[in-house]
Amino acid sequence: MEKALELDREYPETLKDEFNVPTFKSMGLSHDSKPVTYLCGNSLGLMPKSTRYSINAELDAWSNCAVxxxxxxxxxxxxxxxxxxxxxxxxxxxxxxxxxxxxxxxxxxxxxxxxxxxxxxxxxxxxxxxxxxxxxxxxxxxxxxxxxxxxxxxxxxxxxxxxxxxxxxxxxxxxxxxxxxxxxxxxxxxxxxxxxxxxxxxxxxxxxxxxxxxxxxxxxxxxxxxxxxxxxxxxxxxxxxxxxxxxxxxxxxxxxxxxxxxxxxxxxxxxxxxxxxxxxxxxxxxxxxxxxxxxxxxxxxxxxxxxxxxxxxxxxxxxxxxxxxxxxxxAKFNGIGEVRKRSLLLTNYMVELLEASKYYKHPLKMEELPHYFTILTPTGADEDHGAQLSLYFDSDTGEEGIMPKVFQYLHNSGVIGDARRPNVIRLAPAPLYNTFSDVYIAVNTINEAMDKL
Incomplete structure (x- = not known):
């Protein structure tokens, strides 16, 4: 976690405060009002706080002036x-x-x-x-x-x-x-x-x-x-x-x-x-x-x-x-070029943490693991991927249903990604609102889930 916090201090540029981030309480996970770790911008981006005002302005225009x-x-x-x-x-x-x-x-x-x-x-x-x-x-x-x-x-x-x-x-x-x-x-x-x-x-x-x-x-x-x-x-x-x-x-x-x-x-x-x-x-x-x-x-x-x-x-x-x-x-973030720079830092940090996991199975290695995951997304070069990483979960013991168990554990722990059955979980650090700490929490929670298996 120390490195994640250090990276957040080194690269503090984020507009997270401009977005509404769901909380454990709002998602019915607990009574805790702290925000969840949202890594599902590849499926549905978070709501900018300004959106509510923008929409209400049009509702007011409809109400007050109609046609x-x-x-x-x-x-x-x-x-x-x-x-x-x-x-x-x-x-x-x-x-x-x-x-x-x-x-x-x-x-x-x-x-x-x-x-x-x-x-x-x-x-x-x-x-x-x-x-x-x-x-x-x-x-x-x-x-x-x-x-x-x-x-x-x-x-x-x-x-x-x-x-x-x-x-x-x-x-x-x-x-x-x-x-x-x-x-x-x-x-x-x-x-x-x-x-x-x-x-x-x-x-x-x-x-x-x-x-x-x-x-x-x-x-x-x-x-x-x-x-x-x-x-x-x-x-x-x-x-x-x-x-x-x-x-x-x-x-x-x-x-x-x-x-x-x-x-x-x-x-x-x-x-x-x-x-x-x-x-x-x-x-x-x-x-x-x-x-x-x-x-x-x-x-x-x-x-x-x-x-x-x-x-x-x-x-x-x-x-x-x-x-x-x-x-x-x-535009406030200075355009897609700056978004991309931060995106690569976040996603490549996630790759680093995932590959360091004892449950990560390198595609070129033949070792057997009771439960493991691999990264489907090409990560050898920055130009081969965007923000999203697709993780494939499986078992060398023949046990089925590994991914849904991991996905449920992530969800219950407040790490929000999405699943593509039967074996894939997709996680995408969105640079406008995600932090390096979010990335660390997500990977650490995956490791916890695998430990529980």
Whole structure:
């Protein structure tokens, strides 16, 4: 614990006081009012204290001015945007986090809705080019989206069209070279490459720039990314990398609340020119139409230049201001670059503690342990992982059900992570609010749980 406290003194920069941290009492664990050790920002970020005020301000506007708040907010002196433009102040806060121009991002819908919407535009199979490459074990929503996009396009056996790449036998993550080789082998038939920026199960951070650049060597291949576990977690340079499209949710590292509003990126190369007769076909709605003509109700679609032209309906005001309140904290922390620096310190310290555990089983060693855990997440280099570590629990004695017992002990002890059955616990130190002491407590509690086994 001494080293953790020393690190907290050496790197005191944290915005923990700006967040509401659940307590043992609030979670029904005991009558103690001390905060729990929350390491589940990869699943749901903590609530910024400013979010309550931001949402209440919109409820007051609805209560006091109703429909007129669309055009003039009663608290405009405090910087509150009229509902007509409620998402616009979010864009300059969001664009740097994903490495985009402001006109390349939009706040809208939810993650999978945005993915399906973008696939309508960017997955255009032909007789010769129709395959989709993504990772085996991707989040189920992505698989369902790809599968049904194939069916929408009249492909009767989508499973023959979907190429799923997976780790080599005996390995826990996918080699970048294997992805590049698969692209090259299928270059004449691939229509789309769409992987996760950070893999939700293993925590692997894919080399987005290298993979995108390589795929674009073969004309006709579009490249998109599901950034659910990457946005707000790792630095991104979507514009410079030449990514065609991307989408994400905001309730994980972006701390926008459960079911928070999603976002998307469309590279500017796809929205110029953008004349009425030349724009990319899309799922369209009036909120993507020329804002100056929106209320003329014309039967002519003139999309707004950039990603805003992909909006369909006006965004949820409540969800949008919740996202804004969190993004303002990222700006207060001096941006995603500083977030990443602290993130690596926290996660690498966790790796150090885990590997020092008597229950850690190194993948290259053959010693037998009654109960053990390994780290699925690649940790050999900083660029291979984000904040999350995925821990695999097992036993050399053949005993089953090790992970649920450890997970329950963690929970009862106030260490909050999440489980992926049958064997994995995910822990993610979020740099905006987690400390080195949090990391130490979590690993020490894992060791205690293993002792109890």
């Amino acid at each position: 007129e708040s669309h055009f003039e907010h009663p608290k405009k002196a405090e910087g509150k945007a009229p509902w007509m433009n409620v998402d616009l102040p979010v864009l300059p806060l969001l664009a740097p986090i994903v490495g985009a121009q402001e006109d390349e991002v939009a706040v809208m819908n939810s993650l999978t809705t945005n993915l399906n919407s973008l696939l309508i535009t960017f997955y255009r199979p032909t007789e010769k080019r129709f395959k989709i490459l993504f990772e085996k074990g991707s989040f189920p929503s992505d698989y369902y989206a790809f599968y049904n996009q194939c069916k929408i396009h009249g492909i009767s056996e989508p499973e023959k069209v979907l190429i799923q790449i997976e780790p080599r036998e005996g390995e826990t993550h996918i080699r970048t070279q294997d992805i590049l080789d698969t692209i090259e082998v299928n270059q004449d038939e691939l229509a789309l490459v769409c992987l996760s920026g950070v893999q939700y199960y293993t925590g692997q951070y894919f080399d987005i720039g290298r993979i995108t650049f390589f795929a674009h060597k073969f004309p006709g291949i579009m490249v998109g990314w599901d950034l659910a576990h990457a946005v707000g977690n790792v630095p991104l340079q979507l514009h410079d990398w030449g990514v065609d499209f991307a989408c994400w949710c905001s309730y994980k590292y972006l701390n926008a609340g459960p079911g928070g509003i999603g976002g998307l990126f469309v590279h500017s190369k796809h929205t110029k020119p953008n004349a009425t007769a030349e724009y990319l076909p899309r799922l369209a709605g009036w909120w993507g139409n020329d804002a100056a003509k929106r209320f003329q109700m014309l039967e002519v679609f003139e999309p707004i230049q950039g990603a805003l032209g992909f909006r369909q309906s006006n965004p949820s005001v409540i969800d949008t201001v919740a996202l804004r309140s969190s993004l303002e904290l990222f």
